[in-house]
Amino acid sequence: MAMLSSLETLPRRQPATVAAIDWAQLALPEARRLRELGFDEGVGVEVLHRATLGSGPIACRIGRMTVALRRRVAASIRVAPGA
Amino acid sequence: MNAAPLVALVGNPNAGKSALFNALTGARQKVGNYPGVTVERHSGRLVLDDGRPVELVDLPGAYSLDPGSLDEQVTRNVVMGSQAGERRPDALVVVVDAANLDNHLRFTLQLIALGLPVVVALNMVDLAERDGLTLDADILARELGVTVIPTVAVRRRGLDALKAEIDRLVAQERAQAVASADQIDDIVTLQRRARRIASAATVAETPTRRWTHLFDSVALHPIVGPILLIALLFIMFQAVFAWSQTPVEWIEDGFKWLEIQAGLLLPEGWFRSLITDGLIAGVGAVIVFLPLILILFLFILVLEATGYMVRAAFLMDRLMAQVGLSGRAFIPLLSSFACAVPGIMATRTIDDEKDRLTTILIAPLMTCSARLPVYTIIISAFIPDRQVLPFVGLQGLVLLGLYLMGIVGAFVAALLLRRTVTKGASSGFMMEMPKYQWPHIRDVLLGLWSRALIFLKRAGTTIALTTVILWALLSFPKPPEGSGISPVDYSIAGRIASGIEVVVRPIGFNRDIALALVPAMAAREVAVAAIGTVYAIDDTEHEGGQKAMTDKLKRNWSLPTALAFLMWFVFAPQCISTIAVTRRETNGWKWPAFMVGYLFVTAYVMAGITYWLAVFAGL
Numbered sequence: 001m002a003m004l005s006s007l008e009t010l011p012r013r014q015p016a017t018v019a020a021i022d023w024a025q026l027a028l029p030e031a032r033r034l035r036e037l038g039f040d041e042g043v044g045v046e047v048l049h050r051a052t053l054g055s056g057p058i059a060c061r062i063g064r065m066t067v068a069l070r071r072r073v074a075a076s077i078r079v080a081p082g083a
Numbered sequence: 084m085n086a087a088p089l090v091a092l093v094g095n096p097n098a099g100k101s102a103l104f105n106a107l108t109g110a111r112q113k114v115g116n117y118p119g120v121t122v123e124r125h126s127g128r129l130v131l132d133d134g135r136p137v138e139l140v141d142l143p144g145a146y147s148l149d150p151g152s153l154d155e156q157v158t159r160n161v162v163m164g165s166q167a168g169e170r171r172p173d174a175l176v177v178v179v180d181a182a183n184l185d186n187h188l189r190f191t192l193q194l195i196a197l198g199l200p201v202v203v204a205l206n207m208v209d210l211a212e213r214d215g216l217t218l219d220a221d222i223l224a225r226e227l228g229v230t231v232i233p234t235v236a237v238r239r240r241g242l243d244a245l246k247a248e249i250d251r252l253v254a255q256e257r258a259q260a261v262a263s264a265d266q267i268d269d270i271v272t273l274q275r276r277a278r279r280i281a282s283a284a285t286v287a288e289t290p291t292r293r294w295t296h297l298f299d300s301v302a303l304h305p306i307v308g309p310i311l312l313i314a315l316l317f318i319m320f321q322a323v324f325a326w327s328q329t330p331v332e333w334i335e336d337g338f339k340w341l342e343i344q345a346g347l348l349l350p351e352g353w354f355r356s357l358i359t360d361g362l363i364a365g366v367g368a369v370i371v372f373l374p375l376i377l378i379l380f381l382f383i384l385v386l387e388a389t390g391y392m393v394r395a396a397f398l399m400d401r402l403m404a405q406v407g408l409s410g411r412a413f414i415p416l417l418s419s420f421a422c423a424v425p426g427i428m429a430t431r432t433i434d435d436e437k438d439r440l441t442t443i444l445i446a447p448l449m450t451c452s453a454r455l456p457v458y459t460i461i462i463s464a465f466i467p468d469r470q471v472l473p474f475v476g477l478q479g480l481v482l483l484g485l486y487l488m489g490i491v492g493a494f495v496a497a498l499l500l501r502r503t504v505t506k507g508a509s510s511g512f513m514m515e516m517p518k519y520q521w522p523h524i525r526d527v528l529l530g531l532w533s534r535a536l537i538f539l540k541r542a543g544t545t546i547a548l549t550t551v552i553l554w555a556l557l558s559f560p561k562p563p564e565g566s567g568i569s570p571v572d573y574s575i576a577g578r579i580a581s582g583i584e585v586v587v588r589p590i591g592f593n594r595d596i597a598l599a600l601v602p603a604m605a606a607r608e609v610a611v612a613a614i615g616t617v618y619a620i621d622d623t624e625h626e627g628g629q630k631a632m633t634d635k636l637k638r639n640w641s642l643p644t645a646l647a648f649l650m651w652f653v654f655a656p657q658c659i660s661t662i663a664v665t666r667r668e669t670n671g672w673k674w675p676a677f678m679v680g681y682l683f684v685t686a687y688v689m690a691g692i693t694y695w696l697a698v699f700a701g702l
Contacts, residue, residue, distance in 0.1 A: 038274065048303075
């Protein structure tokens with residue numbers, strides 16, 4: 001399990017699967033919105049774009065949807081390689 | 084039950100709900116407000132095949148019944164039957180994006196569980212097919228236990244079948260008791276069920292959204308993306324000012340004609356003065372901004388309809404995060420360049436309350452179109468028309484500087500507010516990025532039309548009333564015959580100005596300015612007309628009038644005074660409509676009072692600094 005990377009560091013265009021979400025890292029409304037946007041264990045995920053170098057948000061595909069989120073949130077999403 | 088049955092359109096954001104609503108109701112729609120909140124209520128009339136009417140209401144898009152934003156709260160309350168001023172719907176049309184089934188079905192399941200009669204509109208099936216997704220509506224219907232009708236709102240596909248099903252649903256007796264929210268499964272369970280159903284109904288699937296990804300690789304590119312955004316904004320502002328010139332002239336001419344006609348028809352006296360100087364001139368001064376506002380909204384509506392606006396928010400998020408806001412605040416702030424009123428109304432989509440409040444408080448710092456007439460006249464009077472660089476004039480540079488001053492001021496204000504009065508955990512930025520779509524002219528025009536109506540209604544009520552009050556303050560009491568006192572000085576407004584003058588003297592303002600500040604509360608641009616009146620120039624529009632006005636200004640004002648006046652207008656919260664909409668959006672007087680206070684103090688300090696710096700610099 002320790003080898004899992006997070007969505008924040010996942011290379012672009014590399015299909016992966018959500019392995020676990022560290023809900024404790026997230027504020028309540030944030031966690032709710034994340035669930036509503038379809039983030040859940042076992043769902044396919046892929047990083048599509050990163051805004052400006054450094055600390056901008058990232059755009060990722062979750063299921064069939066594209067979602068923008070901040071890096072801090074992405075860091076709490078553990079992913080396993082492979083769709 | 085003699086009222087027409089109420090049917091609500093409900094679904095996720097970006098499900099194509101509004102397009103379906105427009106296709107079903109056409110131009111027979113009404114935009115109102117839910118009482119107590121400023122969420123717009125879009126309703127329209129749908130006529131069934133046998134001629135019976137149904138009232139259709141388009142609820143704000145929501146992700147679930149667990150509300151995050153004000154908009155979502157209204158949606159939840161309406162379907163639960165607890166929204167003040169709204170009946171509980173007799174049936175629901177749940178709109179889902181066919182290309183986004185796994186996500187949209189979760190909300191659908193929640194809605195079906197409520198027990199109201201439901202029909203699902205499987206919308207945008209054409210785009211889903213183009214995307215390589217083949218769905219089986221029958222399997223979906225069986226899994227959900229309700230009728231599913233594939234639709235393409237913009238091509239009017241499936242509308243007849245949908246109408247027939249609505250007919251069937253509203254004819255039914257409502258039998259079953261309705262479930263309460265807490266009986267419904269939790270979101271994770273529902274989400275998993277939704278995914279299972281979606282995959283059962285999916286016949287074939289290929290990777291998603293080729294076009295959208297292609298566009299995004301340009302629009303969201305770390306370097307090309309921001310350049311594209313700046314270019315778009317530049318074109319937008321150019322267009323707002325270039326395209327509006329001709330219609331603005333028409334409106335001005337129209338009102339001048341009205342004034343003359345009214346002058347000819349009415350006998351000399353206070354009533355004629357009320358109608359021509361008060362009502363027609365006052366309302367006219369505001370309506371001339373209609374073209375600017377409509378052009379700006381045209382751009383904003385098109386950027387929203389195409390899906391680009393979310394990309395702009397994405398690009399701006401990093402910058403906004405520096406001052407404790409999120410990319411979402413970009414959209415309302417952009418609207419505020421036309422007018423802070425719609426800008427403040429657009430903050431409703433911001434989930435985080437503190438974030439939203441901060442955005443409302445800084446929105447008046449975006450240079451709205453009403454400041455432009457004031458800036459223009461002062462700049463043309465005091466700033467020499469000189470080229471600094473090829474194609475770069477000094478006057479234009481000063482104007483740009485004033486815009487930038489407002490933006491910088493807004494950022495500094497946000498930074499300070501987020502550390503003090505609107506302190507809180509840094510809000511997040513999480514947004515669905517819809518696929519790019521070609522905007523539909525009909526939907527854009529309907530949007531523009533409803534904006535124009537709102538604006539004209541406001542001009543006809545609030546603004547008409549305030550201009551009449553201001554006219555009265557400027558006209559009464561009349562000085563005694565032969566006293567030699569000017570009527571303006573003797574009027575109530577003149578006396579108020581004498582009081583204000585004492586306060587604004589230290590920042591270099593003279594009595595004329597003090598007088599202009601009173602009517603400028605109604606609408607900033609009135610300041611120009613007010614100064615004109617003081618100098619007994621009744622018409623600033625004519626070439627000669629304008630020239631005479633700038634000459635008088637040059638004689639009566641020093642350069643430091645003029646610069647201080649410009650700086651004042653960058654910050655001063657001078658517009659009653661903005662204060663009123665802030666009160667409505669924040670449900671009370673506390674925040675508008677705070678906004679007025681902090682902006683007046685800032686305006687005073689900044690104008691004072693400008694004045695004294697200019698004086699010491701020997702200008």
